[in-house]
Amino acid sequence: MAEHSFHQLAETxxxxxxxxxxxxxxxxxxxxxQSLGNEEDLNLAAQFLGEGAFSSISGKRxxxxxxxxxxxxxxxxxxxxxxxxxxxxxALGSASEAIEKLMHNIEAAxxxxxxxxxxxxxxxxxxxxxxxxxxxADKQHILRNAWKQMTPVEIKFFIRIxxxxxxxxxxxxxxxxxxxxxxxxxxxxxxxxxxxxxxxIGKTAVLCKKKRLDQANFRLFHPLPFMLASSIESRAxxxxxxxxxxxxxxxxxxxxxxxGQQVKLYSRDFNxxxxxxxxxxxxxxxxxxxxxxxxxxxxxxxxxxxxxFQLLQKRIGRxxxxxxxxxxxxxxxxxxxxxxxxxYPIFEKKLSERRNLLTKLSQIHNLPITNxxxxxxxxxxxxxxxxxxxxxxxxxxxxxVDSTYEYGQRRKSWLKVKKPGGTxxxxxxxxxxxxxxRRGNYSDFTLGIRxxxxxxxxxxxxxxxxxxxxxxxxxxxxxxERIKDLTVEKYGPTLGLIPEIxxxxxxxxxxKNKRTKxxxxxxxxxxxxxxxxxxxxxxDTLKDVERMYxxxxxxxxxxxxxxxxxxxxQEDPETSTR
Amino acid sequence: MNITKxxxxxxxxxxxxxxxxxxxxxxxxTFISHAHADHMPRNRQSSVYCTLxxxxxxxxxxxxxxxxxxxFGDSIExxxxxxxxxxxxxxxxxxMVYVESDEGSVLYTGDYRTPPSPAxxxxxxxxxxxxxxxxxxxxxxxxxxxSHESLGQEIRSFASNSLKNGYTPIFLAYNLGxxxxxxxxxxxxxxxxxxxxxxxxxxxxYEEAGISLGNYEPYDRDTCKGKILITTRSALNNGFASNxxxxxxxxxSGWATREATGKQLTINKLIPLSDHLxxxxxxxxxxxxxxxxxxxxxxxxxxxxxxxxxxxxxxxRFLDIEIEEDD
Numbered sequence: 001m002a003e004h005s006f007h008q009l010a011e012t013x014x015x016x017x018x019x020x021x022x023x024x025x026x027x028x029x030x031x032x033x034q035s036l037g038n039e040e041d042l043n044l045a046a047q048f049l050g051e052g053a054f055s056s057i058s059g060k061r062x063x064x065x066x067x068x069x070x071x072x073x074x075x076x077x078x079x080x081x082x083x084x085x086x087x088x089x090x091a092l093g094s095a096s097e098a099i100e101k102l103m104h105n106i107e108a109a110x111x112x113x114x115x116x117x118x119x120x121x122x123x124x125x126x127x128x129x130x131x132x133x134x135x136x137a138d139k140q141h142i143l144r145n146a147w148k149q150m151t152p153v154e155i156k157f158f159i160r161i162x163x164x165x166x167x168x169x170x171x172x173x174x175x176x177x178x179x180x181x182x183x184x185x186x187x188x189x190x191x192x193x194x195x196x197x198x199x200x201i202g203k204t205a206v207l208c209k210k211k212r213l214d215q216a217n218f219r220l221f222h223p224l225p226f227m228l229a230s231s232i233e234s235r236a237x238x239x240x241x242x243x244x245x246x247x248x249x250x251x252x253x254x255x256x257x258x259x260g261q262q263v264k265l266y267s268r269d270f271n272x273x274x275x276x277x278x279x280x281x282x283x284x285x286x287x288x289x290x291x292x293x294x295x296x297x298x299x300x301x302x303x304x305x306x307x308x309f310q311l312l313q314k315r316i317g318r319x320x321x322x323x324x325x326x327x328x329x330x331x332x333x334x335x336x337x338x339x340x341x342x343x344y345p346i347f348e349k350k351l352s353e354r355r356n357l358l359t360k361l362s363q364i365h366n367l368p369i370t371n372x373x374x375x376x377x378x379x380x381x382x383x384x385x386x387x388x389x390x391x392x393x394x395x396x397x398x399x400x401v402d403s404t405y406e407y408g409q410r411r412k413s414w415l416k417v418k419k420p421g422g423t424x425x426x427x428x429x430x431x432x433x434x435x436x437x438r439r440g441n442y443s444d445f446t447l448g449i450r451x452x453x454x455x456x457x458x459x460x461x462x463x464x465x466x467x468x469x470x471x472x473x474x475x476x477x478x479x480x481e482r483i484k485d486l487t488v489e490k491y492g493p494t495l496g497l498i499p500e501i502x503x504x505x506x507x508x509x510x511x512k513n514k515r516t517k518x519x520x521x522x523x524x525x526x527x528x529x530x531x532x533x534x535x536x537x538x539x540d541t542l543k544d545v546e547r548m549y550x551x552x553x554x555x556x557x558x559x560x561x562x563x564x565x566x567x568x569x570q571e572d573p574e575t576s577t578r
Numbered sequence: 579m580n581i582t583k584x585x586x587x588x589x590x591x592x593x594x595x596x597x598x599x600x601x602x603x604x605x606x607x608t609f610i611s612h613a614h615a616d617h618m619p620r621n622r623q624s625s626v627y628c629t630l631x632x633x634x635x636x637x638x639x640x641x642x643x644x645x646x647x648x649x650f651g652d653s654i655e656x657x658x659x660x661x662x663x664x665x666x667x668x669x670x671x672x673x674m675v676y677v678e679s680d681e682g683s684v685l686y687t688g689d690y691r692t693p694p695s696p697a698x699x700x701x702x703x704x705x706x707x708x709x710x711x712x713x714x715x716x717x718x719x720x721x722x723x724x725s726h727e728s729l730g731q732e733i734r735s736f737a738s739n740s741l742k743n744g745y746t747p748i749f750l751a752y753n754l755g756x757x758x759x760x761x762x763x764x765x766x767x768x769x770x771x772x773x774x775x776x777x778x779x780x781x782x783x784y785e786e787a788g789i790s791l792g793n794y795e796p797y798d799r800d801t802c803k804g805k806i807l808i809t810t811r812s813a814l815n816n817g818f819a820s821n822x823x824x825x826x827x828x829x830x831s832g833w834a835t836r837e838a839t840g841k842q843l844t845i846n847k848l849i850p851l852s853d854h855l856x857x858x859x860x861x862x863x864x865x866x867x868x869x870x871x872x873x874x875x876x877x878x879x880x881x882x883x884x885x886x887x888x889x890x891x892x893x894x895r896f897l898d899i900e901i902e903e904d905d
Contacts, residue, residue, distance in 0.1 A: 017837070020846055079719065083885045088720045091879070092836050101720040101835070105858070168837075433878070493878070 004041040005117040008032070009048060010154040017169035025171055029179035039206045044120040046205035048157075050176035052164035053127040057199040057222060059270045062130050062162045064139055066095050069159055072140040073099040076147060078108040090433075090493050094168070100156035103147070116149035127162060176201055184208040196347060196407050199225050199270070218345040220259045220291060223266035225407030227295075227337075229397055229414035240381070243398040244351075246336060246370040247388040247565040248416055250309040251299035252316060256333055257340075258284050259291040265298070265333075276318050279326060280333045287365040293340035294333070294358075294367075295405075301332040304559040306392050308552060310511075334566045335362070336370040339405060347405035354405070362568070370566045385417060391565045392557035394418050421509040422548055423528055424449065425539040427461050428501040431483050433493035442483055442495065443476060444468050447503055447525070449518060450541045457542075461499050462517040464545065465507070465525035479530070502531040502539055510549045520545050579681045579709050581873055583897050587616065589686065589711060589875070594659045594679055598686040598711070607656060609663075611688020612672035613639060613754060627654070629663060631671030631699075634783045635754060650699065667694025667701030668853050669755030670784055674703070682708035682870070689713050689876070692855050692863065695755070696726055697762040697789050703867070710869040711897070714877035715854040716832050723832075723856045729849060730763040733830070736847050737764060737806050740826040748807040748819060750845070751830045753777035755853050757808050758784045758791055760830055764806060765792030772797045774809040774818065832856075861886050873897050 012032040016025045029049070036042045047055055054060040070089065074081040079102065088098040103109045118126075126146045130139050147155050160167050177195055181188045186208055194216035195204040207213050218224075254273065255266045263281040265274045274281060277298060300307040300315070311329050315321060338358040339347050346354055355372065362369045375381050375398070388396050395418040403413035426449055431442035445468075448461030469479065482501065489496030506528045513521035520542075560566070584590050588600030597605035601620035610628040611617050613635035619626055625644040628636070633645045648654060650673065653662040659679040666672040668689040677684040685707040694701035723729070733749070740747035751757045757777040762784075764771060771794040773781065778796040785791060797807065802819055809818045811829075819825060829845045832852030840848045855863070864872055864887060872887055872894040874880045880896035887894040 018840075018847070020844070080885060084719065084882055087879050087882050088718050091718055092720060093838055097837055098720060101722075105719055105722040 004036060004038070004119050006120055006123045006158070007115065007117055007151060007154055008035075009045055009120065010151070010157040013049065013157050013167055013169050013171075014153050016171050022175070025169075026175055026179045026182055029171065029176065030183035033179060033183040033205065039209060041120050042205045042209055043202035044124055046176060046180065047200070047202035048120070048123075048161045049167065049171070050173045050201035053124075053162050054131075055200045055202055056225070057270050059272065060131060061164055061269075062127055064130060064162060066163070068136050068139055069143060069162075070095050070099070072143045073102065073147075073155075075140075076109055076112065076144060077102045077106045079106065087493070096156045096159040096163075099159065100152045103152040103155055112148055113150065114148065115151045115154070118146075118149055118154075123158065126158075130162070173201060177204070180205050180208045184211075186213060193348070196224060197345065199223060199407075218340060220257050220293070220340070221262070221264050223255050223257070223270045224293065224339055224345075224347065226253060226255065226268050227405050227407065227414060229416040230411065232398070232415040232417050240375045240398065242402060243375055243400055243415075245373045245375050245381070245384050245396045245398050247384075247391060248394045248397045248418065249297040249299050249306065249334065249565070250392070250394045251297040251306075251312055251334075252309075254296060254298050254333065255339075256280070256284065256292075256294040256296065256335075258289050258294070261285065273316070276315055276321060277331055277333075278321070280331060283333070287367065289361075289365055289367075291340065291343065292338065292361065293345075294335040295337035295339055296333050296335040296370075298331050298333055300329045302330055304561065305557045306560070306565060307557070308392060308555075309509075310553055332368055334368045334370060337405065350402050350404065351399055352401040355401075366568055368566050368568045371564055381417075385419070387558070387563060388565065389419055390558040391560070392555065393565055418508070420506045421523065421552075423504055423506050424464070424522075424545065425502055425504050425531060425534055426464060427499040427536045427539050428483075428497055428503055429461055429463060429499060431487075431495040431497060432466075433495075441476065442480055445503070447505060448499060449545055450536075450539050451518075452537075452541075454542055461536075462542065464516075464518050464520065464542075465505065465522040467503075467505055467525045467527055469503070469527045469530075499536045502534040502536060504528040504531050510545060510552065512549070518542055518545070520549060579679075579684060581684070581709060581711065581897070587620070589873075589897065591677065591684065593681065594677065595656070596659065596661070596677060598675055599688060607654075607661070609661065609673075609675045609686070610636070610645075611666065611675065611686070612669055614669070614689065615639075617688055619643065627661075629671045629673050631783060631787055632673065633671075634786075635671055635780055638779050638783065639754070662704075664702055664704065665694070665699040666690035667692055667698050669695065670698055670758070670787055670789065672698060676704050676707075684709040684711065685867075685869075686711045687713055689715070689854060691853050692859055693726065695759050695853055696730075697755075697759040697784065697791075699787075703863075707867045708870045709873060710864065710867055710871070711873040711875060712860065712864070713854065714860060714874050714880065714883050716852065716856055717860065717874075717877045717879040717883045719857050719882075721832060721835055721852075721856045722858055723850060723852055726763075729851045732849055733760060733763050733828070733851070734767055736826070736828050736849070737767060737769065741769065741804070741806075745824045745826040746803055746805065746807060746819065746822050748809060748814070748825055748827045749830055750811050750814060750827060751777075751808055751851075753810055754780050756830055756851070758789070759851070759853065760808060761791040761794060762789060765790055767806075768793060770795070770805045772802050772805045772807050774813050776810070776813075777808060857883075861890075864892055865890060868892065871895065 015028050019025050053062050071081050074085040089095045092098050129142050177191050178188055181191045190213050194207055194213045197216045197218045198204055207216055253268045257264045263284045267273045300311045314329050338354050341357050373384055385396055398415040400413045426447035428445050429448040430446040432444040434441045446463050446466050449464040451457035451462050452460040486497045486500050487495045488498055505525045507522035507525045509523040511521055580593055582590050584600050589598045595606040597608040599611055599617040600608050608626045610626045613632050618636055622641055623643045627646045627648050630647045648663050650663050650665050653660050659677050662676045663673040666674045668691050675686040692701045737747045749760050751760045753776045774797050781791055803822050826846045828847040828849050830849045830851040833839055834848035834850045874883050875897045884894045
């Protein structure tokens with residue numbers, strides 16, 4: 001088997017998947033990297049395993065929906081999509097795994113396939129080809145031809161790489177970094193640094209092989225990977241010593257590169273968003289800055305108030321905003337980190353040092369930067385949190401002062417503290433069966449909002465969100481018994497219920513969503529309580545949802561005056577921390 | 579022919595006074611297909627018909643009632659029907675019940691496996707069936723089993739490679755049927771096996787039936803290191819071999835087809851060894867028998883089977899009977 005074949009990559013990924021020990025996984029991957037003779041193959045192999053179909057910094061991605069490749073696969077296997085494919089997908093909890101198994105098991109699919117040991121380059125061209133067309137039929141045509149030349153395992157990983165989700169083999173980018181270090185006898189830190197600079201795992205791999213890691217040079221206008229925060233609930237933090245707090249803006253995360261007369265703004269997915277925000281470009285150009293890279297947030301800012309994300313949406317993705325739009329929704333870039341300064345990348349410096357440099361820079365050039373607060377105790381944290389909310393912000397970000405700026409990692413270095421967007425009393429409309437081992441059990445539910453007195457609707461309830469209600473086994477059992485009694489219809493794994501059970505749900509935000517019956521959807525809905533004390537007639541209505549949405553937009557926001565979320569000129573540090 | 583379900587467990591032929599895997603007292607003749615909990619009579623005092631091996635296994639699992647033993651191929655006659663048992667290939671003693679009457683013939687499969695489990699009495703089926711009452715546990719085309727030969731090979735190499743590298747291999751297998759099948763497949767290695775007590779007490783029934791399970795003894799925490807261990811998932815979660823640090827775990831079940839199973843259970847190796855037939859074998863068997871009606875039980879995916887049978891012009895319906903978690 002040719003080392004450079006995609007088949008070899010898929011088999012390696014499968015072997016990694018079937019191995020539990022992290023070290024053994026890294027060994028398999030590093031042996032594979034060593035086996036690759038040429039640099040282009042190594043580049044692609046690392047990219048496919050660590051990033052996806054295209055390099056992250058390219059900003060390119062294959063846009064293809066699961067329905068597009070799933071119906072294509074059903075067709076390829078001569079099976080009915082609704083009646084056969086969907087139950088298979090439900091049973092496995094994965095469309096790509098269902099496709100792998102069906103391609104393997106079904107005679108009709110076997111006959112069509114003649115594995116051709118496609119090379120990594122050929123796979124890349126197939127991704128390019130899919131990227132270049134837009135209609136579903138065109139994409140499916142390309143898929144069909146590609147699959148004809150692949151084995152089932154290749155097809156599975158081809159899909160997972162294409163959709164840029166996880167490969168689901170328990171092997172993340174940081175493991176690919178470790179595998180590269182092992183394969184080419186480098187220090188992990190060295191490899192990680194090169195990855196941070198290049199923003200590309202493929203390039204990093206090639207530099208490892210060529211023994212040229214020292215050539216990983218930062219270049220302006222090549223976005224650096226963003227550091228991310230984890231939610232404070234997900235981490236056991238006993239002690240807030242060593243953390244500072246900043247308010248968490250409800251804006252658009254962005255990286256600004258400034259050099260001479262050139263300014264670029266990159267969004268979190270490395271897309272160049274400069275054209276959407278001409279006044280930010282103008283702002284930076286008038287400040288006479290040295291070459292810098294700033295990490296920060298773009299927010300709509302007007303009359304000393306930070307306005308909600310919903311208004312910023314009118315700016316995002318707009319190629320050329322009109323004068324009118326700019327006037328109505330003026331934006332500001334609020335910096336909170338400095339990544340390149342004085343001709344050197346500084347992400348390996350501690351936050352406290354980066355912050356000092358950022359503060360100085362902002363004083364000299366009048367840049368808006370976040371206000372940082374020392375956290376004294378829990379009461380103080382609550383006070384800060386409440387004020388952040390009053391400002392119209394999402395909550396707080398806690399940052400470890402000694403932490404370096406690391407790509408991606410959601411560890412303890414940055415923690416977000418957020419408040420739920422609100423709660424609603426809803427009614428259980430559908431119960432969805434768990435797949436596989438827990439089947440027969442229902443713990444996912446579609447929740448409905450009342451529209452009984454709503455002249456726009458004929459039904460009593462329309463779906464507003466889907467949430468998981470996994471409770472203790474006992475509660476689950478009780479709930480499932482109740483569901484049995486309330487079931488009126490059965491659609492495969494889904495039960496239609498008499499609207500009886502009232503569920504109070506909590507969510508992060510309400511968004512407009514034209515593709516739903518309610519025209520609104522909830523961000524991160526989750527169970528708060530089953531309200532046995534409430535009858536379905538007493539639940540919240542769609543009009544309540546609309547009111548909440550509007551209220552969030554109209555809500556009084558604390559002006560940026562005393563103890564602001566950010567400031568432009570440094571205040572007396574004594575007053576700014578309390 | 580009137581075929582009804584008796585609650586969530588068991589099936590009745592009311593006119594013929596016959597029940598299959600039925601726990602109530604409303605029939606004169608109750609046939610028990612095999613000794614798995616979801617098929618055994620719930621009432622431990624019931625009076626039933628079954629094979630000798632099924633009776634022995636049921637007794638070791640607490641059955642105290644009366645049973646009339648019926649050999650494969652032998653028939654009993656009632657005033658309205660003749661009943662014959664056919665080997666089901668699922669576990670030792672497992673039988674399919676064939677009923678011939680003026681109303682036509684019925685074959686109730688219980689759980690079955692074709693090609694049969696090598697640790698069973700084999701599989702055979704009558705030529706003519708009007709009503710085929712079949713389980714369909716693995717009723718999706720994602721389920722297609724490898725041959726016993728290659729699965730046996732997989733099991734043996736997992737055990738010997740683990741031992742070679744200093745690990746104690748543990749097989750997770752249901753304690754009746756799968757456990758003994760795994761032991762039977764491991765026997766050629768000649769290595770000492772230890773099996774969890776719930777499974778151990780059933781092994782002599784296999785030996786008496788002439789199925790050699792190799793060199794085995796009951797699990798002993800103090801001496802289990804370096805032996806091949808056989809246990810269930812629940813026992814493993816309750817401290818089984820928790821004193822052994824270097825171990826490798828294989829899960830033997832049809833459900834092991836799913837990749838997610840390995841992640842949920844923190845398992846080293848998934849071996850899709852099932853004691854049920856796979857989807858393709860099921861459809862092929864329905865085609866071969868070509869009965870008037872296929873009655874589908876024990877499945878969350880009857881719709882899929884029905885869709886395939888519709889395409890083949892075979893009439894079918896779903897008899898909704900709950901299926902037990904263990905394979």
